[in-house]
Amino acid sequence: MQGNNCILDANAVLRFLLQDNEEQFRQIKEIIRGKNCYVTLEVLAEVCYVLEGVYQVTREDIACNFRKLVNDVSILNVDILLRGLEIFDRTPKLDFVDCLLYGYKWEKGIDIVTFDKKLQRRLGEVFL
Structure with missing residues (x-):
């Protein structure tokens, strides 16, 4: 096989x-x-x-x-992709990889750790 x-x-x-x-x-x-x-x-x-x-x-x-x-x-990891695409569609300030990180957060319950202040704010907006 x-x-x-x-x-x-x-x-x-x-x-x-x-x-x-x-x-x-x-x-x-x-x-x-x-x-x-x-x-x-x-x-x-x-x-x-x-x-x-x-x-x-x-x-x-x-x-x-x-x-x-x-x-x-x-x-x-199609579940992560599909969740990330939801954000990719409606959040033009986040790049694709950042949207995938969101997918991991949402689907797997994994926290995102970043020093990127803009990303933190954008993810804060996404999670509200």
Whole structure:
């Protein structure tokens, strides 16, 4: 069974979401259909960074694409992702990783420790 599992890196996820390289999109689509594919939150953080910074994709579109991706692959810690996306959608001052931290806080009961005063204030707003 181990050979039927794979983990996708950021480039594979980007090609699948953007469909900007026909051959690579076809290949990754076949892999996703034929294997149990997993994506980590770390990979999604990198994908988000590239989509925002390089491709100027809106936060709304990123969140929408990540929610759709859940139907095609297994997201490790999907509960944290979905909770983080709730904040990502409505809190433009928080970056994706900060929103994932919120997801860990909400879903796993793990406190966030930070020296970032702005983040503390923003998280305070989120938790009210």
